[in-house]
Amino acid sequence: MNQVPVAVVTGGSRGIGKAVADECMSLGYRVVLVARNPRNLEQACRELSEKHAPDAAHAPDTAAVDVADVAAVKATAEDIIRKHGRIDLLFNAAGISIPGTFDLDVETFTRLFEVNLRAPFLFMQAFLPHMVARGGGRVINVASRNGKVAVAGLGGYSASKYGLVGLSESAYRDYAARGISITTICPGWVNTEMAANEGPSLRPEEMVQPEDVARTVRWLLSMSSSVRVMEVMLECAGDVERRASVELAKLYALRRRHEQEFNELDVQAES
Secondary structure: OOOOOOEEOOOOOOOHHHHHHHHHOOOOOEEEEEOOOHHHHHHHHHHHHHHOOOOOHOOEEEEEOOOHHHHHHHHHHHHHHHHOOOOOOEEEEEOOOOOOOOOOHHHHHHHHHHHHHHHHHHHHHHHHHHHHHOOEEEEEEEEEHHHHOOOOHHHHHHHHHHHHHHHHHHHHHHHHHHHHEEEEEEEOEOOOHHHHHHHHOHHHOOOOOOOHHHHHHHHOOOOOOOOOEEEEEEEEEHHHHHHHHHHHHHHHHHHHHHHHHHHHHHHHOOO
16 A cells, blocks of 8 residues: 555646645655646656656656546546545645736636636545545645735636635535535735736845745644644735735825814713
8 A cells, every 4th residue: 555645736837836836745745746738747847756756657647638628627636536545635826817907808717717716626625535534634725815815807717716725624624524624715916927927016036935935834733633734825915015014005185185083982981
C-alpha cells in the first residue's frame, strides 16, 4: 500500500498552483498536476522534477484536462484514485477571471462558474469519500478577496468566487468532525499572468506572491489534526492602505453632507 502522501493540485502548471506543487514536493508529497495545457504541464513537470525528484518514481504525475468538462474531470479523478490509491490533499487553484457583469454574454458567465465553482465541486465530490474512508485529508480551495468583497466591473467573477466561498464553508462544517480539514484561501492581487492580463493597480512586487500562498499552505499542513482553519485572507498592503483611505474620505464626505445628523449622533453618544 502506498505510504507516500498524495497531493492533487489543479491549475498546477503555473502561478499559484505550481508554487504550491513545489512546496508540497519539498514536504515529501507525491504531486499530481492537473491543468488544461499539455505543454505547460510538461514544462512544470520538468522543472519540478529537476528540483525535487531524484528519479522518475518521484516525479510529478500529470493530467491534462479542461476542468470545465464534467465527464473529463470525473474520469481524471477516477484515474488518480485508481493509480495512487489515496488522496491526502486536494488543492483547487484552477480558475479564470473575465471582467464584466451584465455586459457578459451567457456563455462567458457560465464558463466562469464552470471553472471557478463547478470544477472544485466535482473534485471535492470525487475525493472526499476516499478521504473520509481513510480517516483524514485536507482540501484547500483558492477563492479570492473578490469572493468576500465584490467590486464594480467583476460581477461574474465575484459571483463565482462567492459561490466557492459558500460551498467551502458548508463543506468545512459538514466534514470538520469527520477527519477532514477544508480551508478557503482568499488572496487579493497575486503576481501571476492572470493578474497581469487584468491591468492591476499595483506593481508586481507590491502584490501577494505565489510563494506567499505556498507558505500559507505549508503553515496549514503543519497544524495538528485537531485544528480546523476555515478561511485565510491574504491582502496586498497597498490595497489595505488605499481602501482605508478611500473609506475614510467617504466618511468625511458623508459627514459634510449630513452634518446635522452626525452632530445628533455625537450628542447621543455623549449622553
